[in-house]
Amino acid sequence: MSTIQLLPLTDVSVECCTPLDSDTLSVEDADLLSSRLKAVADPARLRLVSLVAAHANAEACVCDLTEPLGLSQGTVSHHLKILVEAGIFAREKRGTWAYYSLIPGALGSLSAALLVVGEK
Amino acid sequence: MSTIQLLPLTDVSVECCTPLDSDTLSVEDADLLSSRLKAVADPARLRLVSLVAAHANAEACVCDLTEPLGLSQGTVSHHLKILVEAGIFAREKRGTWAYYSLIPGALGSLSAALLVVGEK
DNA sequence: TTACCGTATTGATGACTGTCAATCTAAGTG
DNA sequence: CACTTAGATTGACAGTCATCAATACGGTAA
Structure with a gap:
């Protein structure tokens, strides 16, 4: 049997979509990373993380956060939802209260991903 | 003369503005950090940094970046200005061309500042 | 000087976002 | 059951943002 060269073909396809620079951020990765960064690039949400x-x-319910933030309950709930959807906060409902906590390593991986963008 | 107690007064004022938690992100720091993060929390600008x-x-002019980004020249120039104002890019004009380069350590300090927010 | 080229800026537009007031849901309590 | 309380959701509004087309600016070359 003749052994068909498969690897060169896949290499060509890779070259096709990354024309000039070898290892540059893809559009998909840029969209993904920017959406995670957007979740954190807001003063109210940064203070939520810190609080x-x-x-x-290392957990708090909405009622603990509304007053130090100086925002309405609905707005705080809105920001918390964004942080949960970004994978930064975890939400656990116990009784009437909803407790939010930092997901371990989430900020670290985001911080690391940002750093990698600047490394060729 | 009667010695007036000044220190207790200042202590009270400090307690007044930091009611419950000791070392939490101030509103000013949150605004500052979020503005730096906003500069980076955009797909086009992330790709600019990577490119x-x-x-x-490790430097490029606008003409090098317009085509791989798929955006108009004016838009690319706009994004580059935002990155310069955020202290991430340096701009050097040589002749007709404007060369942009990453300021060493800028992404690192931003990445580190983000990490610190999550540490009590 | 005029002409050209790379870049910056302006104006307009559509989309997105942060905020609040009001409402709705759900879980406890009388 | 009705009532209260914590939180989520909705609708509306103002402000911001990303983008483009067009124009202005600033060197360089003819």
Whole structure:
């Protein structure tokens, strides 16, 4: 049997979609990373992260956060949802209260991903 | 003369503005950090950082970046200005061309600042 | 000087976002 | 059951943003 060269073909397809620079950020990766960064690039949400991290047991309910943030309950709930959807906060409902906590390593991986963008 | 107690007064004022948690992100720091993160939380600007970093000599002019980004020249110029104002890119004009380059350590300090927010 | 080229800026537009007030849902409590 | 309380959701509004087309600016070359 003749052994068909498969690897060169896949290489060509890779070259096709990355024309000039070898290892540059793809559009998909850029969209993904930017959406995660957007979740954190807001003063209210940065303070939420800081408040929750500084809180006892590293978790807090909405009622703990509304007053120090100076925003309405609905707005705080909105920001918390964005942080949960970005994979930064975890939400656990116990009784009437909803407790939010930092997902371990989430900020670290985001911080690391940002750093990698600047490395060729 | 009666010695007036000044220190207790200032202590009270400090307690007044930091009611519960001790070392939480201030509103000013949150605004500052979020504005730097906003500069980077955009797909086009993330790709700009990646493209410049991967470019020869780690610098590039606008004409090098317009085509791989798929955006108009004016839009690319606009994004580059935002990155310069955020302290991430440096701009050097040589002749007709404007060369942009990553400021060393800029992404690193931003990445580190983001990480610190999550540490109590 | 005029002409050209690379870049910056302006104006307009459509999309997105942060915020609040109001409402709705759900879980406890009388 | 009705009532209260915590949180989520909705609708509306103002502000911001990404984008393009067009124009202005600033060197360089003829």
